[in-house]
Amino acid sequence: MGKKKVTFADIAKYTNFSKTTISRYFNNPDSLTLENQEKIAKALDDLGYQENKLAKVLANGKSEFIGIIIPNLYLHYYSEMLNQLLSSYSDYHYKFLVFVSSDKKELEQQYLDELMSYKIEGLIILSHTFSSEELASYHIPIVAIEREAEHICSVDTDNYMGAVQATTLLIRNQCDVLIHVNVPVPEHVPAYNRIRGFEDTCKEHHIPYELMLQDLGYTYETTYIAIRQVFQKIDSTYSGKKKGIFLSNDTYANIFLNLLFQKYGKLPEDYQIVGFDNSPIANEAILPITTIGQQIDKIAKTAMELLILQMDEMKKRKPTPLENPIHKQITPVLIRRETTDS
Known part of the structure; x- marks a missing residue:
């Protein structure tokens, strides 16, 4: 019964x-x-x-839903961040509505409209399609992760420090030339500081360097082709020199490492590789990859705390909105593995 x-x-x-x-x-x-x-x-x-x-x-019109808009899931950073955010259910008991925008504005607008129709109580956004000013006009609690966020709360990694850590390690390992592989990042986006930190450190130590900033694709297949072209250029241009390769995320670093193994059957002595994020692929690669750990679990936890702070305030009879957005920055951690410390 x-x-x-x-x-x-x-x-x-x-x-x-x-x-x-x-x-x-x-x-x-x-x-x-x-x-x-x-x-x-x-x-x-x-x-x-x-x-x-x-x-x-x-x-009461409170749905207990939180929206998440994420650019893609093929970059391991985003899939691990999503995993960490969804894991917060046991702490806060909010449900999540997740959309993958592929950085398409028309599609993302549909997702935002859909989320608003579900009366979401808050939004976590990692895509770059809408400006923070546009997002703030929705008048709901929002937290941005690793994107422009002048008008909304945000959580970022100290990307500049991470780049300095990566570049300094490659210099200490006596590389002859350093190369940073990245996409063209707008200066107002937090990840731009990976480029700036790399370049400043190279100049400070008077070491030859190259910035390889180009479209690196939006799917695994297109990214693989783009990274292969980068690898072929580096391998031919800097033959005979010890090369320190700092790639802007672990997905790129893993593809680059696989290409080395396909050609040489090993990581040659004249290559050092550092990724960024410490997503699971960095430790699961054919050779564990040295990386700059973003402390993704801490970023997700801080983002949820910032969002809950705003949502709890909105539930009061006389809510007091934040005077200014709160911006949190998480310190990165250098994680040395076999692509620099064999």
């Missing part, structure tokens, strides 16, 4: 509160004292109450 459904009347009788007070606990908890909230919470546990989520959404 199934359990008897616990009603507001049952909870009111158990706690000696009115049904109106019980309703306020679910729909406007800030109107009750902390002591009374705790009494009702204990009663719910004692009675085995199971909340009707749909009824709650209809009653």
Whole structure:
């Protein structure tokens, strides 16, 4: 026989509160004292109450949904970030609606409209399609990760420090020439500081370097072809020199490493490779890849904390919006593996 459904009347009788007070606990908890909230919470546990989520959404308009818009999942950084964000359900009990935008503005607009129709309580955005000013016009709690975020809250890695760490390691390992492989990144995007940190460090140490900034594809197949062209150019141009290759993410670094193994059957002594992110592929590669760890778990945790801070404020009877967006920066960690420390 199934359990008897616990009603507001049952909870009111158990706690000696009115049904109106019980309703306020679910729909406007800030109107009750902390002591009374705790009494009702204990009663719910004692009675085995199971909340009707749909009824709650209809009653107060709060969906308990968080939207996530992510550019793609083929770059291992994004898939690991998504994994970390979704894992926060056990801490916060918010559900997630996830869209992959492929950096297409028309498609992303459809996704934003869809998310707003679901009455999402907050948005985490990693794509670069809409400006932060455009996103702020939606007037919902938003946190950006690793993108332009002048008008909204954000969490980024200290990309400049990460680039300095990578470049300094390659210099200490006595490379003759350093090469940074990246896409053309706009200066207002946080990841641009990987380029700046690399170039500044090379200039400071008076070491020859090259920036190889070009379109590197938007799928695994197109990225593989682009990285192969980069590899062929480096291999022929700098033959006989010890080459320090700093790639802007671990996906690129893994493809570059695979190309070396396809040609030479090993990592040649005149190559050193450093990636960026510390996504799982860096440790799972044919040879574990030295990388700049973004502490993806910490970024995801900080992003959720920033979003919850804003969403909790919005639930108050008289919410006070943030005077200015909050921007958090996470320190990267150099993780030395076999592509520099054989």
